[in-house]
Every structure is written in C-alpha cells, then in structure tokens.
Amino acid sequence: MYHSFRSAAAVLFLTLCSDGFASPQSDVAAATDVWIEAMNARDTDRVVSLYDPTAVLWGTRSATIRDNPAAVREYFNGLKTAPTTYKVVVNDQRIRIFGETAVNSGAYTFSEVRDDKPILRPARFTFVFANRNGRWMIVDHHSSAVPAQ
Numbered sequence: 001m002y003h004s005f006r007s008a009a010a011v012l013f014l015t016l017c018s019d020g021f022a023s024p025q026s027d028v029a030a031a032t033d034v035w036i037e038a039m040n041a042r043d044t045d046r047v048v049s050l051y052d053p054t055a056v057l058w059g060t061r062s063a064t065i066r067d068n069p070a071a072v073r074e075y076f077n078g079l080k081t082a083p084t085t086y087k088v089v090v091n092d093q094r095i096r097i098f099g100e101t102a103v104n105s106g107a108y109t110f111s112e113v114r115d116d117k118p119i120l121r122p123a124r125f126t127f128v129f130a131n132r133n134g135r136w137m138i139v140d141h142h143s144s145a146v147p148a149q
Helices: 002-020 024-040 044-049 069-081
Strands: 051-058 087-098 101-114 117-132 135-145
Touching: 024 044, 024 087, 024 101, 024 117, 024 135, 044 051, 044 069, 051 069
Parallel strands: 051 135
Antiparallel strands: 087 101, 101 117, 117 135
C-alpha cells in the first residue's frame, strides 16, 4: 500500500513539474496543434474559440480581411460543408517568443478528396499569439497559397 501511494505521489509530482517546466515554444506549438485538430474535426466553434476577440484573420481563401469575431466565424463556417476527407497538416514551423507575444511561421497543406481525386493546397502561415492569462490566443493569422514555381 505504501509503495503504491509513493508511486502515485511521484507520478502526480512529475505531472505537476512537467507542466511547470513547459517552455513557451512548446505551449505555442501545442496551441497550434489544437488549431489543427479543430480544423481537422471541422469544428467551427472550437476553431473560433482559439482567436482573441481582437484578432485579425487574413484567410487563405478570403478576398477580405476579417477583424472581428463575427467575421472570423463567418470565414470558418465553411468548415461545416467541407468533405469528411478534409485535413490540415503542418509541414514546417518556426516559433519565436517575444515575452507575452509569440510568432509561429511555417507551411501547412490543406487536403481533401473530391470526385475520388486528391486535392492538395499548400499554403504558408503566420500565427501571432498573445498570452492571455496563461492561454496562448491567436491575435493575428495570415495564410496564403504557395505560389507556383
């Protein structure tokens, strides 16, 4: 009994310590992963919840900039009609921390299957995050298609 209590206490201690020692880079990477998971689940509410109310979005497929929560939601409402094969994969990312602000720049690929044909749309991204009470929120997001070679 004493041994199992010590083991449980050690696991709890390590869990608490590992959370306390997480680097801002790993926290921002995790926040980016949550965005990817929400996109892949085609969950508009979850995606929008990751954006600060003051966020600005310049979406890959948008002719207009989105600068308020309603406009950001409108952009991501398209997820509701995305095929079940819709997927986003991060190919590369560079995370830089500037105090309570972080920038994650990289590349991702949007993919889906339509009429039994795979469609790949490589794009570039920049997410700017602000640490809001311990939670990294997206305050600026720019995405653009990769130009043809």
